[in-house]
Amino acid sequence: MGYASKLAGCFTLAALLGIGLHSHATTVQFQTVLGDFEVELYDEKTPITTANFLEYVEAGAYTDSIFHRLDNDFILQGGGFTFDIENSQIERIIQNDSIKNEPFFSNTRGTIAMAKLPGQPNSATSQWFINLEDSNDFLDSIDGGFTVFGKVTGEGMDIVDDIAALKIGDSRATNGAFKELPLRNVSNSDLNNKVPLTEDNLMLIKNIMVLGTTTASSVSSTSSSSSSSSAINASSSVNFNNSTSSSSISSSDTSVSSSSSVSSSSVVPAPSNSGGSSGGGGSASWLMLVALLSAGIARRMGSKKPLQATTAAP
Numbered sequence: 130m131g132y133a134s135k136l137a138g139c140f141t142l143a144a145l146l147g148i149g150l151h152s153h154a155t156t157v158q159f160q161t162v163l164g165d166f167e168v169e170l171y172d173e174k175t176p177i178t179t180a181n182f183l184e185y186v187e188a189g190a191y192t193d194s195i196f197h198r199l200d201n202d203f204i205l206q207g208g209g210f211t212f213d214i215e216n217s218q219i220e221r222i223i224q225n226d227s228i229k230n231e232p233f234f235s236n237t238r239g240t241i242a243m244a245k246l247p248g249q250p251n252s253a254t255s256q257w258f259i260n261l262e263d264s265n266d267f268l269d270s271i272d273g274g275f276t277v278f279g280k281v282t283g284e285g286m287d288i289v290d291d292i293a294a295l296k297i298g299d300s301r302a303t304n305g306a307f308k309e310l311p312l313r314n315v316s317n318s319d320l321n322n323k324v325p326l327t328e329d330n331l332m333l334i335k336n337i338m339v340l341g342t343t344t345a346s347s348v349s350s351t352s353s354s355s356s357s358s359s360a361i362n363a364s365s366s367v368n369f370n371n372s373t374s375s376s377s378i379s380s381s382d383t384s385v386s387s388s389s390s391v392s393s394s395s396v397v398p399a400p401s402n403s404g405g406s407s408g409g410g411g412s413a414s415w416l417m418l419v420a421l422l423s424a425g426i427a428r429r430m431g432s433k434k435p436l437q438a439t440t441a442a443p
Contacts, residue, residue, distance in 0.1 A: 166285030232274030
């Protein structure tokens, strides 16, 4: 069962039992060739975006993916490409439908946000970026704002900073999105002579795995209709395509420029946060509620859709 369905099931159960989930946070670990770091996701405030990201994680879409854009003192972007180690070639990540924008948190150092197409607030799919500076809060208003859906925790930014210290190569001959490609084990001579890239040169993300989900203080057992965290409706967009000049976040289908733009597109149904039940009632009522819940979860399990490819600008 997909993460969107699982989250929806949790929120539905909470609503039926009259329980308010005050804090629901999933932690994922990015396992890179330069070390691992953890990110706490904002399941409650950005449910659509979080569910979308976890769908890609669950499908293994980010396994052997690469950071394809590094803009010093700005952002580190990934989620758009994988490296086929066996055939030594870079491939695009297959994207789901685009999702609804959910701007809520500010783009500050250490936060992770979705990339989008320029001028298209609801165009995020698979690509995301990690903010390297606190001065990136201007991304909160450009194109409606870029959706922050998590933050690097603990000493994880030490690893991110190590990645951000890598050499940057212009590899647009390989792919138009690789104007600012972070590279390892390369010399300036290699860069100048456009030496073909190998596994040892790319900044690989070997895997992203879910470590667990925590729920803090859930209370309220009788008669209150609980509407959990709201999916915020707003239009915000950041493009991470290579198509902008000054400081543009680029990705195969997105770019963030000083006015910033990030691209990605994948749609995952948002968890249902509405509904509730008044407490009390006899055992027959509870049995009916449990039966309804079971039927709803079964329907969700059967309705999981496979990843679908979408066209994206280079």
